[in-house]
Amino acid sequence: MNTKKDFLPSKRSLIEKFLVMDVLNEASNLEHSGKEIFHLELGEPINFIPKKLTERLNQFNFSKIPGYTPSNGMRELREKLETYYLKKNIKVNADDIFITVGSSGAFLLTFLTCFDPGNRVAIFSPTYPAYKNILSSVNIEVIEIHSKNKLFIDLDEIKNFKKIDGLIISSPNNPNGQIFDEKELKFIYEFCLKNNIRLISDEIYHGISFDKQTFSMREFGREVVVINSFSKFFCMPGWRLGWVIVPKKLVENFLRLSQNLFISCGSIAQKLAIDSLDCVEEYKKITEIYKKNKDLVLDMLGKTSWNRFTRADGSFYTYIDISKYTTDSKKLVKKVLNECGVALTPGIDFDAKNGNSTLRLSFSSNHDYLTNGMKKLTKWINQNY
Missing domain, CATH: 3.90.1150.10 (Aspartate Aminotransferase, domain 1)
Incomplete structure (x- = not known):
């Protein structure tokens, strides 16, 4: 039976x-x-929503909504982001930029591209919970780095964790609003480079800072995956659009995963994002x-x-x-x-x-x-x- x-x-x-x-x-x-x-x-x-974006929305002919876009995003948007960084004196290439389904899509693509099951990736606590949860879902071991002060992150603690495959850092940080200065971020970049640790920098709160300057990890070199989003500073969370800048040697693998997992991002959201970069x-x-x-x-x-x-x-x-x-x-x-x-x-x-x-x-x-x-x-x- x-x-x-x-x-x-x-x-x-x-x-x-x-x-x-x-x-x-x-x-x-x-x-x-x-x-x-x-x-x-x-x-x-x-x-x-800036006036320029509402005007663009009103101009849309919804009977002719744009269809699929390239899996790495519209060329015009990626070139606009290249210019956006150039204004900050940070040189990136549009071919190394991927438009993603929010920063969440960027994290998933990054973790799958950079790590294999069983790899060990460290995060500084307290931090955004989805890092740990997404990593766990793809069978990557998460190492939580705690500091003596429960409210703040002490980056020096990384010195005790050299045998890891990856590290995620966010500045400004969620949940404590902590911003790491230029010296601290450069130390992290060089530490990861020296110890063959894949570095991932979450920069989705860039632009929302008060009395302290923010720095992108790309200012210290190209051996870093930088993730950002239109959800926070650009006030577009419901449009589900982010971006990621990847080292040249990861571009092909990133593209393969993006093609198969997401095909492409929403075309209307990408059109609006192009205009949003003029409204800083x-x-x-x-x-x-x-x-x-x-x-x-x-x-x-x-x-x-x-x-x-x-x-x-x-x-x-x-x-x-x-x-x-x-x-x-x-x-x-x-x-x-x-x-x-x-x-x-x-x-x-x-x-x-x-x-x-x-x-x-x-x-x-x-x-x-x-x-x-x-x-x-x-x-x-x-x-x-």
């Missing part, structure tokens, strides 16, 4: 959840039931709003007992130490959401070792909305701690 086989999910699919999306789902359910919720959990930029000065004004938001958040939090947090050199997050009050950041986030109506992100999303005593707060919303949300949050903190 034949027994029916149960088709179970693959082991590679048993990765950790992206917890901020769980928070969003729970917050949305509460909103649906009629409760007012302030979303300070998501890293979603202000809803802003307008986007800089949005960064000024984030600076105003940051000052508000740090001032209001500083007057509560939750007064140990990062100053946010860049990105639009502050990372908060709540170790005096909990050892379960998920539980505290749920409590704040239900009692206060403010959604935050548990630190365990970013750091498996120390994240149960930290939270991330996003100040990427418009200023009035953020002000009202912070009033509710700080009132609740003062009443409970």
Whole structure:
């Protein structure tokens, strides 16, 4: 007698959840039931579209929507990005640029191109959780590098991890807003070069910096994969468009994977991205709003007992130490959401070792909305701690 086989999910699919999306789902359910919720959990930029882009949208003949594009992206967009970097005195070649389905597509293509199953790739914690989760899904071992101070990353810790195949670094960092200076980044580049470590630099928050300058890893040499996106500085998260600059020797393999996994990116999004690169000065004004938001958040939090947090050199997050009050950041986030109506992100999303005593707060919303949300949050903190 034949027994029916149960088709179970693959082991590679048993990765950790992206917890901020769980928070969003729970917050949305509460909103649906009629409760007012302030979303300070998501890293979603202000809803802003420059006039040039709205005009381009209005000009589209949607009966003649462009079809497939080359798998590495429209030539015009890649050449526009080449010019974008040249204005920063960084020389890149359009042939080494790939347009991707968001930065997520760039990470997947990069990991598959650069590493084999069983390779060891290091990440500095706290950091963006999708690095670890995507790497795990393709059977790459993740090495988490922790610093003595749970809120900040100490790049010198890499000296203890020479036997790795790859390293991912992000500056400005998510979740703590930390920006590494020129000397620190040059040290990382040269360390990886000396020890034959494939370096991947996540630069999606470039352009969103306040009192400290950002540097691209391409300023130190070409032996690095640089990933960026139109989602953050360019305020286009829903268009799902990113880009990656790869060393020349990886281009052919990158192209093969891109052709088979994604075929091409959305053509309308690419057309709009071409115009967005002409609107940099307008986007800089949005960064000024984030600076105003940051000052508000740090001032209001500083007057509560939750007064140990990062100053946010860049990105639009502050990372908060709540170790005096909990050892379960998920539980505290749920409590704040239900009692206060403010959604935050548990630190365990970013750091498996120390994240149960930290939270991330996003100040990427418009200023009035953020002000009202912070009033509710700080009132609740003062009443409970």
